[in-house]
Amino acid sequence: MARRIAIVEDEAAIRANYAEALARQGYDVAAYADRPEALAAFKSRLPDLAIIDIGLGDEPEGGFTLCSELRAMSMRLPIIFLTARDSDFDIVSGLRLGADDYLTKDVSLPHLLARVAALFRRVEALADSQPKEDRLERGPLTLDVMRLAAEWKGEPVALTLTEFWMVHTLARNAGHVKSRDQLMHDARLVDDGTITSHVKRIRRKFQVVDAGFDSIESVYGMGYRWKV
Amino acid sequence: MSLGLRVRLRTKLAILSLLLLALPWVGYQYVKEMESFLLEGQREALVATARAVATALHDRPLLMRVRPRAGGTFFGPSGGLLPGEELLEPALPAPFQPRPDPLAVAEVEAILRGLERTTSRIWVVNRDLRVLAQAGDLQVGQAVESTGWTAFWRPWLSRMVTPPGGEEEIVETLDAVVTGREIVDALTMGAPGSRVRRIIDGQTVVVSAAHPIWSGDQVLGAVVVEESTQSILSLRNRALERLFLLTLAGFALAAVLVFGFAQRLSSRIRRLSSDAENAIDNRGRITPNLSGSEAGDEVGDLSRSFTRLLERLSRHQNYLESMASRLSHELRTPIAVVRSSLENLRSEPLPEGAQTYMQRADAGLSRLSRILSRMSEATRLEQALAATETERFDLRLVVAECVNGYRMAYPQQRIESSLPGYPVWVRGAPDLAAQMLDKLVENAADFAVADTPLEINLAFDGAGAKLSVTNRGPLLPPELEGQLFESMVSARKRDGGGEPHLGLGLFVARIIADFHDAKLAANNLPSGDGVCFSVAFRLA
Numbered sequence: 001m002a003r004r005i006a007i008v009e010d011e012a013a014i015r016a017n018y019a020e021a022l023a024r025q026g027y028d029v030a031a032y033a034d035r036p037e038a039l040a041a042f043k044s045r046l047p048d049l050a051i052i053d054i055g056l057g058d059e060p061e062g063g064f065t066l067c068s069e070l071r072a073m074s075m076r077l078p079i080i081f082l083t084a085r086d087s088d089f090d091i092v093s094g095l096r097l098g099a100d101d102y103l104t105k106d107v108s109l110p111h112l113l114a115r116v117a118a119l120f121r122r123v124e125a126l127a128d129s130q131p132k133e134d135r136l137e138r139g140p141l142t143l144d145v146m147r148l149a150a151e152w153k154g155e156p157v158a159l160t161l162t163e164f165w166m167v168h169t170l171a172r173n174a175g176h177v178k179s180r181d182q183l184m185h186d187a188r189l190v191d192d193g194t195i196t197s198h199v200k201r202i203r204r205k206f207q208v209v210d211a212g213f214d215s216i217e218s219v220y221g222m223g224y225r226w227k228v
Numbered sequence: 229m230s231l232g233l234r235v236r237l238r239t240k241l242a243i244l245s246l247l248l249l250a251l252p253w254v255g256y257q258y259v260k261e262m263e264s265f266l267l268e269g270q271r272e273a274l275v276a277t278a279r280a281v282a283t284a285l286h287d288r289p290l291l292m293r294v295r296p297r298a299g300g301t302f303f304g305p306s307g308g309l310l311p312g313e314e315l316l317e318p319a320l321p322a323p324f325q326p327r328p329d330p331l332a333v334a335e336v337e338a339i340l341r342g343l344e345r346t347t348s349r350i351w352v353v354n355r356d357l358r359v360l361a362q363a364g365d366l367q368v369g370q371a372v373e374s375t376g377w378t379a380f381w382r383p384w385l386s387r388m389v390t391p392p393g394g395e396e397e398i399v400e401t402l403d404a405v406v407t408g409r410e411i412v413d414a415l416t417m418g419a420p421g422s423r424v425r426r427i428i429d430g431q432t433v434v435v436s437a438a439h440p441i442w443s444g445d446q447v448l449g450a451v452v453v454e455e456s457t458q459s460i461l462s463l464r465n466r467a468l469e470r471l472f473l474l475t476l477a478g479f480a481l482a483a484v485l486v487f488g489f490a491q492r493l494s495s496r497i498r499r500l501s502s503d504a505e506n507a508i509d510n511r512g513r514i515t516p517n518l519s520g521s522e523a524g525d526e527v528g529d530l531s532r533s534f535t536r537l538l539e540r541l542s543r544h545q546n547y548l549e550s551m552a553s554r555l556s557h558e559l560r561t562p563i564a565v566v567r568s569s570l571e572n573l574r575s576e577p578l579p580e581g582a583q584t585y586m587q588r589a590d591a592g593l594s595r596l597s598r599i600l601s602r603m604s605e606a607t608r609l610e611q612a613l614a615a616t617e618t619e620r621f622d623l624r625l626v627v628a629e630c631v632n633g634y635r636m637a638y639p640q641q642r643i644e645s646s647l648p649g650y651p652v653w654v655r656g657a658p659d660l661a662a663q664m665l666d667k668l669v670e671n672a673a674d675f676a677v678a679d680t681p682l683e684i685n686l687a688f689d690g691a692g693a694k695l696s697v698t699n700r701g702p703l704l705p706p707e708l709e710g711q712l713f714e715s716m717v718s719a720r721k722r723d724g725g726g727e728p729h730l731g732l733g734l735f736v737a738r739i740i741a742d743f744h745d746a747k748l749a750a751n752n753l754p755s756g757d758g759v760c761f762s763v764a765f766r767l768a
């Protein structure tokens with residue numbers, strides 16, 4: 001049975017375009033223009049993945065509200081924020097509310113589809129009791145690409161999707177400097193303005209597990225490097 | 229503002245307060261008026277006294293009889309000079325000795341004693357100008373005792389102000405025989421009169437009044453009453469003294485008040501003007517720190533309207549500064565519509581030739597996206613800075629790594645650098661410092677003339693460190709002086725190729741410099757063939 005994706009977006013043209021693109025990929029798409037409509041539909045049937053805009057019609061923060069309502073209904077439902085907003089503050093708020101990913105609206109459709117596919121892969125992998133072997137190990141770091149999960153010295157590190165891909169890119173080419181552009185591309189980010197804050201957040205998350213973590217080096221003027 | 233004579237507010241008020249000097253003059257005029265009034269009163273009183281004495285002597289020719297003198301008489305007792313008589317020039321007789329009839333004199337003196345006053349002298353003369361009797365003494369020259377500062381003040385005052393009267397003649401001595409006009413008038417015309425005269429010491433003024441003594445219609449003689457004006461004089465002096473003191477005190481008080489008022493007014497205005505100037509810093513940013521005076525006067529109004537004006541300006545400036553990010557935010561949605569439509573279109577079967585247009589549309593769209601992300605970069609950076617913690621880091625290391633990076637990023641550009649031999653510890657965020665250097669180098673590389681080197685220097689400079697990026701190329705346009713580091717200001721004349729230029733790069737550099745508490749400056753090279761951007765850091 002096709003996976004069901006819900007799109008909650010108040011801009012009709014974007015809603016239709018994304019819905020068609022996703023439908024072309026074989027997904028079953030349900031599109032909603034505002035929060036009450038979406039919420040009513042979710043109550044009768046939960047989708048397999050939700051793509052939510054933050055500003056919804058009259059509610060500038062409607063997406064945030066919907067996200068927490070949705071999260072209350074299901075802990076595991078993948079949620080992607082898709083918005084015109086791009087401030088760090090909004091990204092952090094969105095992720096704190098339990099969203100799995102955060103994309104700005106100028107993301108290209110192929111990127112969006114890739115992110116959606118990655119999230120479904122993770123759901124599959126989590127459901128699968130015997131994970132396939134697609135692991136990357138760099139010293140104490142273990143990345144499970146199928147489940148999009150990271151471990152440091154055996155302890156799980158809760159990375160978001162974006163952060164996971166950034167760590168993946170850096171660790172796969174350990175010792176090589178990765179430019180901001182490369183990180184941007186691999187993590188499917190749209191602009192380099194948020195790279196610095198993402199790296200900072202990644203470091204902090206690893207430091208929670210291991211205070212002495214210093215594997216990501218800044219190479220000023222060039223980019224970042226995973227210390228071998 | 230006129231560059232000529234610059235008169236401060238305080239000076240103007242001080243000059244205005246000089247008008248207060250009119251007060252003592254008015255007071256002096258008043259005292260003079262009062263003095264002449266008193267003098268007039270004294271004259272009237274003396275005439276009245278003379279009349280009273282004369283009344284007692286009227287119609288008593290025996291009393292006035294005087295033994296004829298050897299030299300004859302001036303005015304015979306029977307040869308009246310009254311109407312029709314020729315008035316002889318009353319040439320003063322040579323010292324003449326009155327030889328009064330002792331009995332008559334005794335009686336006249338008895339009458340006079342009854343009228344005697346301590347301060348006045350009364351004479352009775354007959355038609356021969358013989359003094360028949362005299363009573364009392366003129367009390368003159370008794371100096372008012374001077375103590376303390378009045379000893380200094382009195383002579384000065386007496387020199388400054390004229391004694392009362394003024395037009396009167398000076399008689400040689402006090403005891404000079406009375407032959408004044410009023411006596412002659414009384415003797416010859418039977419008219420009472422009075423006169424003010426000054427005696428030789430110049431200070432004593434004597435008022436004299438004469439009244440004829442009648443017998444029938446004949447003038448037998450005259451009563452002359454004299455009195456010194458000493459009392460008026462001392463009264464006047466006391467009045468002037470008090471006037472002087474009061475004026476001085478009033479003037480001092482007024483001067484202090486006016487000066488204090490002027491001081492306060494001018495300090496308020498000066499504070500307002502310096503506040504207004506400080507509200508706009510040298511980079512043109514408005515920080516309305518005016519609190520707006522609470523005072524209800526015009527200066528308070530001015531201060532409040534300044535505050536309102538600056539607040540409005542500041543809001544407008546904030547609006548302009550946030551314009552870029554708002555614009556980028558607003559444009560994202562329509563761009564997303566275009567992008568997703570194009571991408572959907574790509575999965576449709578397209579006719580031959582449509583691919584070219586698709587590619588062009590894609591290229592245009594990605595350029596638009598880049599512009600948008602640059603537009604919001606400054607705002608995002610400002611937001612990020614608010615949450616960034618500072619750390620102590622080695623700026624030399626950051627610059628060294630950046631220079632290596634630039635050599636790879638700009639392969640066609642020769643980059644020269646000089647770094648100090650020791651670490652340069654500053655406080656801030658290393659990746660932000662690198663981002664700032666990125667912007668400065670990007671800017672320099674854009675303007676550098678081909679085949680000229682780009683210089684990146686870091687050096688200790690006094691108590692701080694100076695990071696500078698120098699390139700050869702066009703000079704800074706003078707009209708952009710001071711606003712180069714503002715949002716959306718660009719000096720670029722040539723049409724940008726691939727990269728959009730919104731004049732935001734240097735704005736970002738400035739925000740980061742501000743974050744590091746560093747001073748960003750742009751100067752033309754002294755040689756006139758290039759530009760140097762420098763950041764002055766404080767050592768940590």
